[in-house]
Amino acid sequence: MRCKRERVIFLQQTEIAVVGGGPAGLAAALEAVKMGCQVTLIDRHAFLGGQLVKQTHKFFGSSKQYAGIRGIDIAKRLAGDLDSGPGKVSLELNTTVLGYYDDGVLLVEKDERVSPLFPERIIVATGAMEKMLLFRNNDLPGVYGAGAVQTLMNLYGVVPGCRVLMIGAGNIGLIVSYQLLQAGVEVAAIVEGDTRIGGYLVHAAKVQRSGIPIYTSHTILEATGENCVEGAVICQVDEKWQPLAGTEREIAVDVICLAVGLTPLTELLRQAGCEMYYVPELGGYVPLRDENMQTTLPHIFVAGDAAGVEEASIAMVEGKIAGISAAGSLRSCTKIDGLLEACRQELHELRAGDTGDKSRRGLEKLRKTMEKRKYAEKDESTGLLRA
Amino acid sequence: MEEDTIVCRCEDLTLADIRSVLQRGYTSLEEIKRITRCCMGPCQGRTCRDLVVKEIARSSGKKIEDIGLTVFRPPVKPIKIKCLLGVWEHE
Numbered sequence: 001m002r003c004k005r006e007r008v009i010f011l012q013q014t015e016i017a018v019v020g021g022g023p024a025g026l027a028a029a030l031e032a033v034k035m036g037c038q039v040t041l042i043d044r045h046a047f048l049g050g051q052l053v054k055q056t057h058k059f060f061g062s063s064k065q066y067a068g069i070r071g072i073d074i075a076k077r078l079a080g081d082l083d084s085g086p087g088k089v090s091l092e093l094n095t096t097v098l099g100y101y102d103d104g105v106l107l108v109e110k111d112e113r114v115s116p117l118f119p120e121r122i123i124v125a126t127g128a129m130e131k132m133l134l135f136r137n138n139d140l141p142g143v144y145g146a147g148a149v150q151t152l153m154n155l156y157g158v159v160p161g162c163r164v165l166m167i168g169a170g171n172i173g174l175i176v177s178y179q180l181l182q183a184g185v186e187v188a189a190i191v192e193g194d195t196r197i198g199g200y201l202v203h204a205a206k207v208q209r210s211g212i213p214i215y216t217s218h219t220i221l222e223a224t225g226e227n228c229v230e231g232a233v234i235c236q237v238d239e240k241w242q243p244l245a246g247t248e249r250e251i252a253v254d255v256i257c258l259a260v261g262l263t264p265l266t267e268l269l270r271q272a273g274c275e276m277y278y279v280p281e282l283g284g285y286v287p288l289r290d291e292n293m294q295t296t297l298p299h300i301f302v303a304g305d306a307a308g309v310e311e312a313s314i315a316m317v318e319g320k321i322a323g324i325s326a327a328g329s330l331r332s333c334t335k336i337d338g339l340l341e342a343c344r345q346e347l348h349e350l351r352a353g354d355t356g357d358k359s360r361r362g363l364e365k366l367r368k369t370m371e372k373r374k375y376a377e378k379d380e381s382t383g384l385l386r387a
Numbered sequence: 388m389e390e391d392t393i394v395c396r397c398e399d400l401t402l403a404d405i406r407s408v409l410q411r412g413y414t415s416l417e418e419i420k421r422i423t424r425c426c427m428g429p430c431q432g433r434t435c436r437d438l439v440v441k442e443i444a445r446s447s448g449k450k451i452e453d454i455g456l457t458v459f460r461p462p463v464k465p466i467k468i469k470c471l472l473g474v475w476e477h478e
Contacts, residue, residue, distance in 0.1 A: 099461020107461055112470050132434045160451035211459065263437065278452035284437065285456075338400040 397428020
């Protein structure tokens with residue numbers, strides 16, 4: 001059997017490949033291109049912005065982090081900055097990075113065709129995925145992840161049902177509950193296993209004022225219904241999250257929405273061989289990385305939820321850091337010290353206060369573990385690891 | 388919790404399925420993956436991996452971080468063989 005070559009594959013080269021066009025990836029690409037680097041930004045969707053495009057609420061914090069602007073508008077603004085920026089970012093949408101190979105080549109798929117890309121530096125900004133929860137009948141139609149509910153409502157204008165039970169009172173659970181209300185969907189209750197509400201009090205107060213009860217120290221035992229969700233059995237839990245017998249009760253709902261946390265999407269980092277470390281405070285396994293967002297493989301940088309699950313505003317600042325560091329490691333630019341320090345100060349402010357407590361604990365674990373590692377030589381002029 | 392609860396949606400595995408292989412002495416994720424096909428479906432373990440690891444932790448008393456995962460290989464998502472073979476055409 002003889003084969004004829006239909007098309008010849010060329011190895012594409014770029015200075016910096018940014019994988020993921022969410023808040024972290026966009027910020028990273030913008031900074032790197034500002035510093036004169038050739039950047040390829042890859043996203044598997046047809047649009048930029050990642051999870052920002054589902055955020056119909058206004059952000060808060062300081063104006064540096066786009067306070068008072070809705071997430072979807074931040075995405076548009078960042079994408080606009082890419083267009084009008086000083087350099088050209090080569091944008092690859094509807095494109096998935098399928099794998100990382102030992103020789104540093106990324107295998108990229110677009111329109112059912114694969115091609116190799118060889119970047120000098122890689123910034124992994126792949127975000128996170130939702131965690132699943134075990135309960136009886138969790139496969140009944142009507143059980144959704146909070147991300148899916150947001151996609152349905154805020155992207156496609158489709159409501160998921162009439163009456164929702166939200167599982168999880170972190171920021172996502174609280175915000176999606178409020179967005180459901182705005183869409184005219186009733187939210188029967190929010191159930192939270194922990195003894196306290198995890199999300200910002202501003203969001204919690206807003207949903208409570210709207211009449212949605214938040215049951216802390218509660219969990220879901222099962223979804224009820226024949227062919228789709230018709231109700232949910234919830235119960236109280238003890239301090240070890242074990243159900244307390246006799247506290248079960250059934251709530252009539254047609255949607256059960258799971259907002260029980262996110263975990264970093266790190267397959268590419270794993271394939272590359274970046275050292276990983278288990279930090280439950282940051283959502284599970286995260287790559288070891290320093291304050292320049294440089295992983296244990298000095299040519300690979302990370303930013304946003306892929307580096308540890310936090311907020312979108314933090315993802316943007318981490319993106320900036322990763323972009324500056326990656327560019328700095330290529331151009332040996334000595335001015336980056338000041339730029340990086342300003343970003344780190346921003347991160348410090350964003351993580352201050354009670355709500356940043358969990359992140360701070362997780363990051364401290366990472367820092368201590370990193371300190372013990374000596375895996376690459378430091379370039380004294382830039383403070384970055386030599387790639 | 389009832390044992391017919393679904394753990395892996397791709398491969399239709401229940402909690403009872405996972406607990407049964409644990410009882411049979413398969414205690415690493417690598418072994419359980421090879422025996423049950425968990426983590427090998429369209430989602431590549433993004434839904435079930437954490438759940439199975441938690442179940443291993445529960446039955447062995449080990450910490451989550453001491454259990455270890457399986458090897459991560461490309462491609463990260465299922466693709467058609469055509470994507471790889473499309474460059475060749477039979478004469």
